Amino acid sequence: MGEEVSVTTMPQYDVILGGGGITGPAAFYALARYSDVRSVALLERRGGLAEVASGHEGNAQSLHDGSIETNFDLAKALAVRDAADLVAGFLDRHPGQGISVPTHKMVIGVGRREVALLRARYAAFVSYYP
Incomplete structure (x- = not known):
């Protein structure tokens, strides 16, 4: 073999x-x-x-809450967050089912331009997504 x-x-x-x-x-x-x-x-x-x-x-x-969808403006991200919160609430009320596993998320900027865009996005979003 x-x-x-x-x-x-x-x-x-x-x-x-x-x-x-x-x-x-x-x-x-x-x-x-x-x-x-x-x-x-x-x-x-x-x-x-x-x-x-x-x-x-x-x-x-994964459950998208608008925090890392870099193609969303703040208004759309917040609308997505509201809907995701409903799903997250359901999952929280049904623990132990194996359907929800909390994990980390990451957005990566490649190059100076993307990093600058992510920094600006962070400044605009941080108070809504602490």
């Missing part, structure tokens, strides 16, 4: 993350950027990242 690997030659990692969807790479980035972890492996069983629920058609199966 596969090639045998002995324990003495097997790569060693401080942390091994499973899944190349939204959460796996986000955790990988957070560990690499903000921790003293020296080696991280990300395992994905498919051919590439974000090929299932995290892909563009799956929409990450």
Whole structure:
């Protein structure tokens, strides 16, 4: 079947993350950027990242509240937040069902222009999305 690997030659990692969807790479980035972890492996069983629920058609199966939808202006973001709050309230009243798992979100700006846009957006949104 596969090639045998002995324990003495097997790569060693401080942390091994499973899944190349939204959460796996986000955790990988957070560990690499903000921790003293020296080696991280990300395992994905498919051919590439974000090929299932995290892909563009799956929409990450996450509850969007307007905070990270960078194509929304403040008015639209707040309307989305109001609707998302209704769903979040329902999920809070039905804990233990396995249908809601709180996790972190991230918006990334690439390059000076996008970073400047995100800084301006943050200034406009921070009092509504603390």
